[in-house]
Amino acid sequence: MTKPRTRIQQKNHAVIMAAGLEVFSQYGFRGSTLDQVAEAAGLSKPNLLYYFPSKEAIYQGLLVELLENWLEPLHQLNPNGNPVEELLGYAQRKLAMSRDYPRESRLFATEILQGAPEIKPVLEGELRTLVKEKCKVIEGWIAAGQIRKVDPVHLIFSIWSLTQHYADFDVQVRAIMGERDPFASAAVHLEDLFRQMLTPT
Amino acid sequence: MTKPRTRIQQKNHAVIMAAGLEVFSQYGFRGSTLDQVAEAAGLSKPNLLYYFPSKEAIYQGLLVELLENWLEPLHQLNPNGNPVEELLGYAQRKLAMSRDYPRESRLFATEILQGAPEIKPVLEGELRTLVKEKCKVIEGWIAAGQIRKVDPVHLIFSIWSLTQHYADFDVQVRAIMGERDPFASAAVHLEDLFRQMLTPT
DNA sequence: CGTTCCTTTTACCAATTGGTCAAAAACAAA
DNA sequence: TTTGTTTTTGACCAATTGGTAAAAGGAACG
Numbered sequence: 001m002t003k004p005r006t007r008i009q010q011k012n013h014a015v016i017m018a019a020g021l022e023v024f025s026q027y028g029f030r031g032s033t034l035d036q037v038a039e040a041a042g043l044s045k046p047n048l049l050y051y052f053p054s055k056e057a058i059y060q061g062l063l064v065e066l067l068e069n070w071l072e073p074l075h076q077l078n079p080n081g082n083p084v085e086e087l088l089g090y091a092q093r094k095l096a097m098s099r100d101y102p103r104e105s106r107l108f109a110t111e112i113l114q115g116a117p118e119i120k121p122v123l124e125g126e127l128r129t130l131v132k133e134k135c136k137v138i139e140g141w142i143a144a145g146q147i148r149k150v151d152p153v154h155l156i157f158s159i160w161s162l163t164q165h166y167a168d169f170d171v172q173v174r175a176i177m178g179e180r181d182p183f184a185s186a187a188v189h190l191e192d193l194f195r196q197m198l199t200p201t
Numbered sequence: 202m203t204k205p206r207t208r209i210q211q212k213n214h215a216v217i218m219a220a221g222l223e224v225f226s227q228y229g230f231r232g233s234t235l236d237q238v239a240e241a242a243g244l245s246k247p248n249l250l251y252y253f254p255s256k257e258a259i260y261q262g263l264l265v266e267l268l269e270n271w272l273e274p275l276h277q278l279n280p281n282g283n284p285v286e287e288l289l290g291y292a293q294r295k296l297a298m299s300r301d302y303p304r305e306s307r308l309f310a311t312e313i314l315q316g317a318p319e320i321k322p323v324l325e326g327e328l329r330t331l332v333k334e335k336c337k338v339i340e341g342w343i344a345a346g347q348i349r350k351v352d353p354v355h356l357i358f359s360i361w362s363l364t365q366h367y368a369d370f371d372v373q374v375r376a377i378m379g380e381r382d383p384f385a386s387a388a389v390h391l392e393d394l395f396r397q398m399l400t401p402t
Numbered sequence: 403c404g405t406t407c408c409t410t411t412t413a414c415c416a417a418t419t420g421g422t423c424a425a426a427a428a429c430a431a432a
Numbered sequence: 433t434t435t436g437t438t439t440t441t442g443a444c445c446a447a448t449t450g451g452t453a454a455a456a457g458g459a460a461c462g
Contacts, residue, residue, distance in 0.1 A: 008409070008459095026315055031232030034450060046452080047410055055450065106314055109369070113307055113314075114227055116372045123376035131377050148397070153378060154390035158363060161370070165362030168310070171317045175324035176332050177354060189355035196349070196398050209429095209439070235420060247422080248440055256420065 012051055015041050017065070020058040025103040028110035029059050029118075063111065063118055066104050071127065073097065074156075077134050083141040084198050091159045091194055092187065098167035099183045105167035131156060147198045162190055213252055217242050218266070221259040226304040229311035230260050230319075264312065264319055267305050272328065274298065275357075278335050284342040285399050292360045292395055293388065299368035300384045306368035332357060348399045363391055 019041035023032045034055050038045045052058045073093040078086055098105055111119055135152035142149050166173055166186055173182045220242035224233045235256050239246045253259045274294040279287055299306055312320055336353035343350050367374055367387055374383045 006408070012409090027231050028229055028311075028314075029232070030228050031230070031315075033448080035448085044411065045450085046412085049451065050409070109310070110229075110314060112370050112373050113229075113310060114232075116376070120372070120376065123373055127373075128377050128379075150393065151386055151390045154387055157366060157374065157387075158390075158394065161362040161366030162359055165358060169313050169362070171321070172313050172324055172328075173358065175317070175321065176329050178329075185352055186355055186358075189352045189359070192351065193359065193398055197394055207438075213439090234418080236418085245441065246420085247442085250421065251439070 009051070012041075012043065012047075016043070016048060016051055016058060017062060020062055021103050021107060024059055024062060025106040025110065028114055029056075030114070060118060062107060066107060067119065067122055069097075069101075069104070070108065071130060074130060074134060077137065079137045079140070083138075083146040084195065087138075087147070087155075087159070087198060088191060088194050091163060091190055094159060094163035095166065095183065095187055095190060098163050098165075102167035102170055105164050109164070109168045145200060148200050150197065159194075162193070210252070213242075213244065213248075217244070217249060217252055217259060218263060221263055222304050222308060225260055225263060226307040226311065229315055230257075231315070261319060263308060267308060268320065268323055268327075270298075270302075270305070271309065272331060275331060275335060278338065280338045280341070284339075284347040285396065288339075288348070288356070288360070288399060289392060289395050292364060292391055295360060295364035296367065296384065296388055296391060299364050299366075303368035303371055306365050310365070310369045346401060349401050351398065360395075363394070 016037070019037050022040050023036045026032075027036075032055075034045050034048060037055075037058065038048050041048065048058075052061070073090060076093070077090050111117075116123055131153065134156065138147070138150075138152035138155065141147045142152075166182055170182075217238070220238050223241050224237045227233075228237075233256075235246050235249060238256075238259065239249050242249065249259075253262070274291060277294070278291050282290075312318075317324055332354065335357065339348070339351075339353035339356065342348045343353075367383055371383075
């Protein structure tokens with residue numbers, strides 16, 4: 001928990017986190033081994049444990065770091081902006097995160113799939129509160145006739161699932177699409193989808 | 202591979218598959234242990250291995266069984282039906298599968314997350330072909346002006362992600378929604394979403 | 403140079419892993 | 433009841449797991 005001091009500490013700390021992300025995002029916590037992480041980091045296993053007290057500590061460290069960035073885009077949803085553009089922007093930001101940080105998305109997915117043993121409190125606390133707050137905003141937009149009447153919670157779920165899908169199921173997406181870059185065409189498709197769903201008649 | 206003969210074999214075969222589904226769908230192949238599966242099945246570990254030659258054999262058996270049911274709903278997309286209703290029906294069927302077979306959905310998700318080592322050939326072969334075929338159908342509907350102009354591949358991805366989300370991220374969904382049944386309201390939301398996206402102006 | 407701290411390695415450990423084997427137990431057919 | 437077959441068990445194994453201890457190697461600094 002103490003902040004790294006020396007350059008070497010700072011560097012290796014980061015190297016291990018990167019390696020842990022690579023490994024844990026593929027196999028989940030239980031499916032990953034310290035040796036895998038060590039090899040990905042280019043360090044020996046005891047050397048890993050010099051920087052982190054345990055396998056779980058690495059995993060927890062990753063989740064903490066992840067959750068900060070994860071909730072950020074939703075925070076940015078501005079109640080005073082143009083509703084359709086705000087929600088479209090949110091979806092765009094989430095899609096960009098799937099493109100630029102697919103391993104983070106997958107790490108989150110494995111944690112949830114395994115029953116969220118580590119972050120369930122965050123889901124039921126911070127996230128739940130944040131979603132409820134933004135749902136109020138969306139309901140306000142609906143009441144004002146600025147967007148179509150949609151279920152706010154499910155709208156948010158829709159944005160999450162549609163965007164994260166391209167990171168979490170990347171292998172499947174590419175198996176079907178072949179060479180083409182999924183994200184370029186996905187951006188176009190999602191913009192059209194959300195605009196159509198949200199724009200009042 | 203040989204079919205079970207006696208009643209006991211038939212029963213225990215099924216019991217083991219059920220137990221394997223329960224365990225593998227949570228922790229993935231690598232994160233699960235034979236002891237976990239054995240305990241879930243109420244059998245001893247050596248007894249498991251009397252019915253299946255290895256841990257991997259159980260996992261593969263599950264995937265084979267899964268893939269059959271998994272591709273079925275898309276097969277049912279009828280080129281001669283009413284386009285909007287056909288696609289809506291497909292989405293409904295997929296959502297019902299998320300509700301009734303969430304573990305199957307999660308098993309598929311873990312396999313994909315780990316890079317689809319076992320079923321990649323199926324994705325690049327059978328699934329790819331099937332999707333391409335149905336995309337042709339959808340393109341025909343668009344050309345005939347029966348549905349709005351949407352990217353067929355991404356439309357299919359959208360149906361998959363929006364429906365599977367409620368099974369794969371069940372913990373998160375329930376953490377946010379609390380007591381309420383997610384699937385009832387999700388069905389309403391998704392029907393509205395797809396109708397809005399597909400119905401020609 | 404020597405000393406002090408930080409870093410890495412070597413050797414090791416107990417527990418768990420997937421899996422084997424032979425013998426015992428349960429069952430079925432006669 | 434006897435015999436032959438199927439099912440289950442208990443003891444075991446080599447490999448891998450997360451983790452430790454202690455000593456060796458380095459860098460910094462007077």
